[in-house]
Structures are given as C-alpha cells and as structure tokens.
Amino acid sequence: MTVTFSIEYWAQPHERLTLVGRAADSPAHSGAQTLPLEHLGEGHWQATLHLPSATSPIHYIYSYRLTDETGAVLREEWRISHALHLPAGDMAVFMQDRWIDCPEDAPAFSAAFCDILGQQATAPEEAPQPGLTFSVHTPALRRGERLLVTGSCEALGSWDPKKALPLTYRGQGRWSATLPASAIGSVPTSLRYKYLLSTDAGYTYLWEEGEDRWANLPDSSVYPYCYVQDSYLHLPSRPVRTAGLVAPLFSLRSDTDWGIGDFGALREAIDFAAEAGMHAVQLLPINDTTSTRGTADSYPYNAISVDALHPIYIDPEALPALPAEERKAFLREAKALRQLPAVDYPRVLELKERFLRRAFELQGKADLTSKDFRLFYDEAATWLRPYALYCVLRDQFGSGTPSDWAGWEVYDEAKAAAYLDAAAHAEEVGYYYWLQFVLDRQLQAVRSYAEERGVFLKGDLPIGVAPHSVDVWMAPHLFHTEQSAGAPPDDFAADGQNWGFPTYNWERMQEEGDFRWWRQRFERQARYFHAFRIDHILGFFRIWEVPRTQRSGLLGHFHPALPYSLEEWQEKLALPFPIELLTAPLVHEDELTARLGDSFDDLLDSGYLHSTALAGLYQLTHGEQADYETEAAQRALGADVAAVLAELCTETALIADPYKAGHYHPRIALERSRLFARFPEELQERWRSVSDDYYYVRHNELFRTTALLRLGALTSHTRLLLCAEDLGMIPASVPAVLDELQVLSLELERMPKAFTPTGWVRPDGFPARSVATTSTHDMPSLRGWWHSLSASEQERYYRQELLLTEEVPDEEALYRRIIEAHLASPSAAVLLPLADWMSLDSRLWLTTPAEEQINRPEDPHHYWGYRFPRSLSDLQAAAPEWRTHIKHLITLSQRL
Incomplete structure (x- = not known):
C-alpha cells in the first residue's frame, strides 16, 4: 500500500518538513515513525509512505513538523491530528493536507465546549471506500444547522447550495463527507470549492469568507482513494457563553451520604445544574491526602499522590450491599455523621475504611480477577504500584512520612517490585489496588452521566504536592525539597503564605521527556474531567519559594529570578x-x-x-x-x-x-x-x-519566556478546557501569555488586575476568554463580602459600581443585580459558588455570611470541614422557585 502526502508550506531555504505518524492503536511515543518530505518548488511538499498490505482497515494519525537542517524542531502543528482511514488490501491513497495551526477560538475545540455544549450527534468513521473525501474542523454546530461543501463541479452541486454535499460530524470538531467513486468522473483535477452552513433547514445559507478553496487532484484511476483535509472553517467564531456552579465535593450533602459529599452527591449536583440551565460543575481537588488520618488530611491541596483519588469519596451505595444486619449498623453510624453541621473527617474516614475493608472481603477480591480490573491495572500500573506500596508502608509504620520508614527511606524500584509481587503482601496491596479501581469506575460513570445531562466536569490541578508524597518519595530529583512553595503577601494574608509543598525542579522535568511528568498529570485529569482549573498558574511563570528553615512567607523569594550581588546592592x-x-x-x-x-x-x-x-x-x-x-x-x-x-x-x-x-x-x-x-x-x-x-519590571521577560516554555509544552497537547487561577501578585507578562496560549483567566469584580478608581472592576469589562466568578473558596462568599463592607462602602458600591440613582434595592435584589451583571459579562463561563447562587433567595440564608467561607488562607492549620446546611433537594424544597429563577436569569443572559 502506498500513501502520498501533499501539503503547501512556504518555508525558508534551510527549513524542512517532516511527517510524524503512527497507527492510532500503537503507543504514542514508541510507535511513531517519521517521514521527510521533498520540496517540489513553489511551496509544494510531497512524500510517499509505503506500508505493508493490511488485512483490515487501518486508522492512521499524523502531523507535520518544521525542522532545521539538523532536525531541531522549529514549529509544530496544533494538537488536532490529521486522520487517515486506510482500506484493507494493496491500494494507492492520495492526501492533500493543510497545515493545522492553533485556531483563534481554541477553547471552543475543548472537550468541555465542543463535546458537551455542542451536543452534536457523532457518527463513527465509515469504512474507507474509493472516492474523494473532504474533511474540515469546526466546533459543534447549533441545533438545526448543517455543514455542506459545494464547488466547481456537478458532483458538488456546481455552487448550488441546495445540491451541496452534506458533511457528517465525526467528533472533536472534525467533519467529513465522501464523494463515491462513481461521482468522481465529473470532478476536475483542479477543483475550486467552499464550505457553507445551512442555518434553517435550507432556507438560509452562511458561506465561508475569503477566496475559494482549491485542490489539485491526481488521476482517480491511479489513486482511487483521495482525501482533501482542510484545517478550519472560514467563518467568524461564535463566542461560547455558559454558566455553572462551584462546590467542593466534601461540602455537598445528599440523603444517603456518610458524612461527606461523595460521587453519589456529585450526581445530584449534576442533576441540579442541568435542571437550572447550567452546563458546568466545578470541584476542588479530590486526590488522596491520607497521611495521618487526622484533621490535617482534610486539606485537599496536600495530596500524597497526584494520580490517586481519595477513597473517602467512594459512594458506598454504589457497591454491592453487605449482609442486612451489617448494613444496618453501618447506616446508623452514617446517619449520625450525616446530621453533623460539618465534616468530622477522622470519624468519616474511619467508618468508610472499615466499610471498604469489609466490602473488599466480600467483593473486592473477585474484582481483582476481572477483565475490567486488568485493563485498569495495565493503564495505571506506573503510578498505582508505588501508591499501593506507599499506603501499605504508611499503615505498617504508622506514619505518612517515608523518612520514618526504616529501610524504605529511599525508594528502590527493584525492592518495591519484589515487595509488591510477594504472595505474603498480595491481600494488603490488592486492597489498595481495588480502592483505586472502584474510584476510577465510579468517577468514570459520573463523567458519563454528566455528559448525558449536558454538563461538563471541571477539576482542580493543585500547584503543589505534599513533601512526604509518593511522587516526591519516588523522584526527589524532580523537586527542590529544601524549598517550600507559597505566595507573597496580599490583602488576605499580610504575612504571605507558606504552603509547605516542595517546589519543582523544572529543569530536570524538562530533561526527562519534555515535561513528561506534567503531561501525564494532564492526561490523567482528562480521564475524569472535561476542564480544569490550574491552581496558582503564576507558579508556571515563577514560584514564591520559602526556605524550609523559615515559616513566614515574607522571607521568600521568586524563582526563577535575577538577584543582585552584594556589590550591586551597595551601589x-x-x-x-x-x-x-x-x-x-x-x-x-x-x-x-x-x-x-x-x-x-x-x-x-x-x-x-x-x-x-x-x-x-x-x-x-x-x-x-x-x-x-x-x-x-x-x-x-x-x-x-x-x-x-x-x-x-x-x-x-x-x-x-x-x-x-x-x-x-x-x-x-x-x-x-x-x-x-x-x-x-x-x-x-x-x-x-x-x-x-x-x-x-526586572523579571517580566524572564517570567514570560519561562511560562511559554512550561505551559506551551502542556497546553498544546490536551483537549481539556484550561482555566487559570491567576489571582494575587500578577506579573505584567501574565495576561499576554494566557492570551497567546488561550487559557481562560479568572475574573472577580472585587479583585481588579489593574488599577481602577473604585477598587472594583465592572463585569462588563471582563475579557471574553475568561471565567467570571463572585467569590472563591479562599475568600468571603458574596454575602460575606457584602456584610464586610462599611455603610459608606456599600453606598459607594451602589452608586459607582451598580450605577444606581434610585432608591437602593433590598439585600436579595442586590445579589440578583450582581449575579445578573456577571451573567451579562463577555466571559466565556460564569461559574459561581453554590453559596452565591443561594444568595438569590433569602429562604436559603441558613447560616451567617461568615460561615459560608470555606477556607481562611491566612491560617495554615485551617480545618476544611465545611458542609452546606442542607442537601440540594432540601434546598429546592425550601425555595421551590429558586432553581427556576436561576434558569430564567441564565436564559435572559443568552448563555447556553
């Protein structure tokens, strides 16, 4: 089988084009092959790939790279791969490609916006057939729209849109259609064509902008299979605007939870969001933090593994039932914990672990022999095995700190393998394998359920890992363990912050597979989420480091940085x-x-x-x-x-x-x-x-180039919708870098990123490529903020921010106006804390405003035990119009 690739690219004399491709089912790294292209002149490049004849169709994916004479990569295509479906047998295939650059509306191609908000019916790729196949990329269309192609031949309708060829959506923004071989006879070798939208059942058409497209096609008798693969539709981008809620998973209540929100409660939050006209649910981190099993482990950003999920979030109701009497006893304890005003973290964890041990005895051991578990294990082994060993040794030594483990202070791969594979440890190791298997199945099921409801899940990627984590234990060379990550002082923490996490050795991470450690983290997130918040994205520009020997954030420094010598300071x-x-x-x-x-x-x-x-x-x-x-x-x-x-x-x-x-x-x-x-x-x-x-001033260029190197290597290879948490002391280079990489910023009215006369920033001035919110877990809720203002500040807000000239509204109406202003903003997503959505109805003000604040960043020992006062179903019963009111506001703002 021969495949001829043809592409137009105007390169410099010393530059070369190379194709990198592989079969879709082969490993992404070891299975790739490279093919240099020959420059035929006038920007035309071509190469022929010879493949052995296949007994079944092959799905081949590839991309182009621009290199210099030494092979150094100068430029790569965006993350969308060219796709080629090869027929079985010995055939000749011709590919006319276009270079795929990053589009101006990259977030629209993310899993969150393209797959969930579009809700476009996706048809599987058809078996390859002789003919001429067109393909192009554009985000999912709106309901009732169709994508067509027409052109300068009868087979494409001779520019008559009513006779145009309809394209079919193949998923991830890709559309395709094939003219069968019987119709190719009327297609000229020099073809002009355009794509167009049918917007209302064929009565109105929206044509592409610009000049006609062109294709120089080969003789169909020589190449019976011919593909024209275009990059993007030439139509003005349509901004995505949606809304959703934010809530820590531990804070959610349900009628069946065991004292903490779990994956069952998350389903109820998805239902609520969908029925309120929302399309997003955002969580805080849900990684395992189990170190001491005490209240300190409630801190969700202090993960012992960047990959493992926290067993405390398993939904017991989704596991096979225990014998009746045992079940009743567990449910009595669960009910008592469920009725507490806050999470009793140690007691909840003890109860769930006791239950899960029993469930493992009854069902888990059998699960470990299943095909589903074997598939999970094969995919997860690189992180699952060290994690399980960490957990077993933690339990054995009674400490979550590896330096306390005699003989295991330093991770040894061979020693670890011998321990994990020993029959004597099979049951205990198997228990921790099984917990992660259950968590994986339950969260995957919740993700699928969210997709069915038209809701995307947004996770949270912590900037740090615990200093005693399995990640640091396994690879201490990837971290600066003598430094602690933190933040310089701000309005919320005058002494700065010292989080206790080791900082990253970015240089070593780059050397080891071009930030492979980070790319694998992103891939793991994509297994469960459609989007995620990059916690403290400023850490990718520079991190505030505090020496381990210091406690105050005031004694930190930025890294990387350009410090002065003592002679320079003296001068x-x-x-x-x-x-x-x-x-x-x-x-x-x-x-x-x-x-x-x-x-x-x-x-x-x-x-x-x-x-x-x-x-x-x-x-x-x-x-x-x-x-x-x-x-x-x-x-x-x-x-x-x-x-x-x-x-x-x-x-x-x-x-x-x-x-x-x-x-x-x-x-x-x-x-x-x-x-x-x-x-x-x-x-x-x-x-x-x-x-x-x-x-x-001094570090702006250093921070810019640093962030582009680190973030650029990660953002270009994921379909996750990436959202920054870019609050705090923001370098001047941050907005331009986020804009270049098309990462959504985070905007708050009460935290302007540039000077404003009022000290606030109006939501109508938020950038379109942003997430708008009214508060975060690190600050007072909307009600808490309002009650913290003096009477004069409240009056100033009425007049200067809301521009009110008439009598001021009551408190409930005030919150409605604030939320309406956010929903009307240009921001792509308005994701508000659930407590702030609750401010719309005074019947839901069930706690004091101060009690709605989830975290107090100035307190390094804060206990993360917050729970909403009632379940979502109870809140809805207390205020029946609340959900309908939210939906009405979202609809009026013309958000999807």
Missing part, C-alpha cells in the same frame, strides 16, 4: 554602612526592650543578639525561624521569647538566593517593617525605587 542603595548588615535580622534596641523586657540583656550575654556598628541596632545571631523551634532553643529561651525572636527574623532586608551564592533578593513588603521605618528618608526612596523595579 544601588549607596549605603553609609556595610551592606552585609542587611542580610540578617536587624532590630533597634527600643523594639527589643519593648518586646523582650528583662530578657534583652540575657540574650546579649547568651549570644542570641549581638551589637552592630550602627548605634542602637542589633542583629539576631540566628536568622532562621526554625532555629527557635528546637527543643534546645525552647528550653533556653522559653516559648514566649523564642516566638518573639522568630517573628523578628522578618526584619531582614536582603534574602539570600539559594541557587546563586552571594546574590540577594529584596525582602517583599519591607516598607511595612520596623526596620524600614528606621531608614533615613533618602534610603527609603532608593529602596522603594529598586524594590518596585525588581518586583514589577
């Missing part, structure tokens, strides 16, 4: 004293005596403080906060004095860079420190100038 600040004094905590005697009292002299005598060349200023000998947490320090100093000295560590002006010796960063927000207040006015001005340039 910029023009100090009248040694620059080295600013590299350690520097505190005035007045502050020390006020805070420490009589202990001041003792600290001088014991060496914890020492004087400097500057009158009245003393340095702390130990500038790392962890030094004051040791047993020796607590015993020598006492807890109160140790805490004061740890706090005073933040009075450091220059933060050492851990990657470049002798180089330093300016301490963030030093202007609010006691040390800065002691600076002479001239020094304060110089510091402000240098610090502002450092944080807002």
Whole structure:
C-alpha cells in the first residue's frame, strides 16, 4: 500500500518538513515513525509512505513538523491530528493536507465546549471506500444547522447550495463527507470549492469568507482513494457563553451520604445544574491526602499522590450491599455523621475504611480477577504500584512520612517490585489496588452521566504536592525539597503564605521527556474531567519559594529570578554602612526592650543578639525561624521569647538566593517593617525605587519566556478546557501569555488586575476568554463580602459600581443585580459558588455570611470541614422557585 502526502508550506531555504505518524492503536511515543518530505518548488511538499498490505482497515494519525537542517524542531502543528482511514488490501491513497495551526477560538475545540455544549450527534468513521473525501474542523454546530461543501463541479452541486454535499460530524470538531467513486468522473483535477452552513433547514445559507478553496487532484484511476483535509472553517467564531456552579465535593450533602459529599452527591449536583440551565460543575481537588488520618488530611491541596483519588469519596451505595444486619449498623453510624453541621473527617474516614475493608472481603477480591480490573491495572500500573506500596508502608509504620520508614527511606524500584509481587503482601496491596479501581469506575460513570445531562466536569490541578508524597518519595530529583512553595503577601494574608509543598525542579522535568511528568498529570485529569482549573498558574511563570528553615512567607523569594550581588546592592542603595548588615535580622534596641523586657540583656550575654556598628541596632545571631523551634532553643529561651525572636527574623532586608551564592533578593513588603521605618528618608526612596523595579519590571521577560516554555509544552497537547487561577501578585507578562496560549483567566469584580478608581472592576469589562466568578473558596462568599463592607462602602458600591440613582434595592435584589451583571459579562463561563447562587433567595440564608467561607488562607492549620446546611433537594424544597429563577436569569443572559 502506498500513501502520498501533499501539503503547501512556504518555508525558508534551510527549513524542512517532516511527517510524524503512527497507527492510532500503537503507543504514542514508541510507535511513531517519521517521514521527510521533498520540496517540489513553489511551496509544494510531497512524500510517499509505503506500508505493508493490511488485512483490515487501518486508522492512521499524523502531523507535520518544521525542522532545521539538523532536525531541531522549529514549529509544530496544533494538537488536532490529521486522520487517515486506510482500506484493507494493496491500494494507492492520495492526501492533500493543510497545515493545522492553533485556531483563534481554541477553547471552543475543548472537550468541555465542543463535546458537551455542542451536543452534536457523532457518527463513527465509515469504512474507507474509493472516492474523494473532504474533511474540515469546526466546533459543534447549533441545533438545526448543517455543514455542506459545494464547488466547481456537478458532483458538488456546481455552487448550488441546495445540491451541496452534506458533511457528517465525526467528533472533536472534525467533519467529513465522501464523494463515491462513481461521482468522481465529473470532478476536475483542479477543483475550486467552499464550505457553507445551512442555518434553517435550507432556507438560509452562511458561506465561508475569503477566496475559494482549491485542490489539485491526481488521476482517480491511479489513486482511487483521495482525501482533501482542510484545517478550519472560514467563518467568524461564535463566542461560547455558559454558566455553572462551584462546590467542593466534601461540602455537598445528599440523603444517603456518610458524612461527606461523595460521587453519589456529585450526581445530584449534576442533576441540579442541568435542571437550572447550567452546563458546568466545578470541584476542588479530590486526590488522596491520607497521611495521618487526622484533621490535617482534610486539606485537599496536600495530596500524597497526584494520580490517586481519595477513597473517602467512594459512594458506598454504589457497591454491592453487605449482609442486612451489617448494613444496618453501618447506616446508623452514617446517619449520625450525616446530621453533623460539618465534616468530622477522622470519624468519616474511619467508618468508610472499615466499610471498604469489609466490602473488599466480600467483593473486592473477585474484582481483582476481572477483565475490567486488568485493563485498569495495565493503564495505571506506573503510578498505582508505588501508591499501593506507599499506603501499605504508611499503615505498617504508622506514619505518612517515608523518612520514618526504616529501610524504605529511599525508594528502590527493584525492592518495591519484589515487595509488591510477594504472595505474603498480595491481600494488603490488592486492597489498595481495588480502592483505586472502584474510584476510577465510579468517577468514570459520573463523567458519563454528566455528559448525558449536558454538563461538563471541571477539576482542580493543585500547584503543589505534599513533601512526604509518593511522587516526591519516588523522584526527589524532580523537586527542590529544601524549598517550600507559597505566595507573597496580599490583602488576605499580610504575612504571605507558606504552603509547605516542595517546589519543582523544572529543569530536570524538562530533561526527562519534555515535561513528561506534567503531561501525564494532564492526561490523567482528562480521564475524569472535561476542564480544569490550574491552581496558582503564576507558579508556571515563577514560584514564591520559602526556605524550609523559615515559616513566614515574607522571607521568600521568586524563582526563577535575577538577584543582585552584594556589590550591586551597595551601589544601588549607596549605603553609609556595610551592606552585609542587611542580610540578617536587624532590630533597634527600643523594639527589643519593648518586646523582650528583662530578657534583652540575657540574650546579649547568651549570644542570641549581638551589637552592630550602627548605634542602637542589633542583629539576631540566628536568622532562621526554625532555629527557635528546637527543643534546645525552647528550653533556653522559653516559648514566649523564642516566638518573639522568630517573628523578628522578618526584619531582614536582603534574602539570600539559594541557587546563586552571594546574590540577594529584596525582602517583599519591607516598607511595612520596623526596620524600614528606621531608614533615613533618602534610603527609603532608593529602596522603594529598586524594590518596585525588581518586583514589577526586572523579571517580566524572564517570567514570560519561562511560562511559554512550561505551559506551551502542556497546553498544546490536551483537549481539556484550561482555566487559570491567576489571582494575587500578577506579573505584567501574565495576561499576554494566557492570551497567546488561550487559557481562560479568572475574573472577580472585587479583585481588579489593574488599577481602577473604585477598587472594583465592572463585569462588563471582563475579557471574553475568561471565567467570571463572585467569590472563591479562599475568600468571603458574596454575602460575606457584602456584610464586610462599611455603610459608606456599600453606598459607594451602589452608586459607582451598580450605577444606581434610585432608591437602593433590598439585600436579595442586590445579589440578583450582581449575579445578573456577571451573567451579562463577555466571559466565556460564569461559574459561581453554590453559596452565591443561594444568595438569590433569602429562604436559603441558613447560616451567617461568615460561615459560608470555606477556607481562611491566612491560617495554615485551617480545618476544611465545611458542609452546606442542607442537601440540594432540601434546598429546592425550601425555595421551590429558586432553581427556576436561576434558569430564567441564565436564559435572559443568552448563555447556553
């Protein structure tokens, strides 16, 4: 069998085109083959592939690459592959292709928007037949529309749209139609044609814009199978606009849950969304966090595995029933937990684990011998086996920290394989295999159910992993374990944030398969979700690193960065004293005596403080906060004095860079420190100038190129709808990078990303390529925010933001106006927390506004136990018009 590929591409003299292809059922990496194309002149490239004759049709997928003379890739096509369905036997096939670039409306081709919102009936690929096949890409059409092709020959209707050839939707934005061999006789070798839409049963047609398309076709007697594969339809893009709800899975209630939201409760949320006219349900992370089995494990962003799902979310009602008496006993305990106002995480986990152990005895062992399990295991083994070993060792040693596991502190692949495959461990290892198998089946079933209801699921990709996670244990070289990820100070956390996660060694990750670790994470998400929120996407530009020896986020620094040497700092600040004094905590005697009292002299005598060349200023000998947490320090100093000295560590002006010796960063927000207040006015001005340039100008290009390298390698290979969480201290390069990569930004009225006179940003100014929301889990709900405003601020909001001149509305009507403004915004998706949808009806104000806030980011030990006061069915019963009201508002805003 021979396949001739032809494509037009205007390249530079030193550039080459290469085809990379494989059979669709072969491995994506090992199964690929490359084929260089020959330049025939005038931008025309061609190559012929010889394949052995097949006994059955072959589905072949391929793409083109532009390389230089050395083979280095200069440019690649977008993620949509060319598709070729080859017939059985020994045939000649001709392909006329167009280069597939990233479209201007890439999100419209995502799984969320194209597959779910379009709800287009998809027909399977037909068996290859001799003839001329056209294909083109465009997102799913609206109900009642048809895609047609017509052109300069009788077989295509001779430009008469009523005689045009209809195309069939094949899925993922691809449409195709075949002229049978019997009709090809009337097709000229030089063909002009266009695609068009029939918009209302053939009475109105919308033609492509621009010049006619063309195809130079070969002799059909030589090439009985001929394909013309176009890139995109030349029609103005139609913006996607939809709405949905956001809720942590643990917060959802149902009439059958066991004290925490589970996959059964998620089905009810999908039903509610569909019946309220919504098309999206967004969750917080649902990865396994089981380390201590205590309340600390309630933190959903502290995953022990980026792949494993949390067993606490298994729906017990979807598993085979236990014997009647046992079932009754479990249900009694579950009912008691279900009636609690918040999640009792340890008790819920203990109950579910006890139940799952029993279910494994009755059904799980048999499941492990099934064909379905074998398929799951074969796909998941690379992460499932280490995860199961981690869980078994965690239980055996009573600790979720591998450094506590004697003999297992360092992961050993051969040792792990021997342990996992040993008959003595088969049952315990098999139990953890089975849990993930059950979770996979249940969540896959929920995903399918959501698709049936026209709802897409949006997951949450945490920026970090737990320092004791299986991922760090297996591959510590991919992480900077001596650093902790966090965030600089903001309006919600004046001390900054220290999340405790190790930061990524991006350079090693790039070396190992061009960010393979991340690409596999994305692929795993796509198994369950149609979209996901990239938590703290700013971390792909740069991450705020806090040394493990520090606790305060104020003592962090950005990485990558361009720190200054001490000589450069001396020159910029023009100090009248040694620059080295600013590299350690520097505190005035007045502050020390006020805070420490009589202990001041003792600290001088014991060496914890020492004087400097500057009158009245003393340095702390130990500038790392962890030094004051040791047993020796607590015993020598006492807890109160140790805490004061740890706090005073933040009075450091220059933060050492851990990657470049002798180089330093300016301490963030030093202007609010006691040390800065002691600076002479001239020094304060110089510091402000240098610090502002450092944080807002100096790194813009570095952050831009860094993000394009990292995100570009990931976004171009996934059909997930990618949505950024881009709040906080935003580099100037972020909007342009997100726009270039077509990642949706996150927009909040109360958090403008540029200066506004009011301190708010009107929703009608949100970008179209964005997700709009009224609040997030890290801040007060809509009601909580409103009640936090003073009377004068509320009045200012009425007049300046809502532009009200008449009498102000009551509180319920106010929330309606705010939500209406968001729904009317240009944003592609308006995804509001469920609590904010509840603000529309005062009968659903069942808690205080403050109680609706899910997380308090300023508290590193916050307990994530929030639950909605009632189930969705109970809320609907309490306010029967609520769901209809939401649907009415969404319909009025003309959102899908």
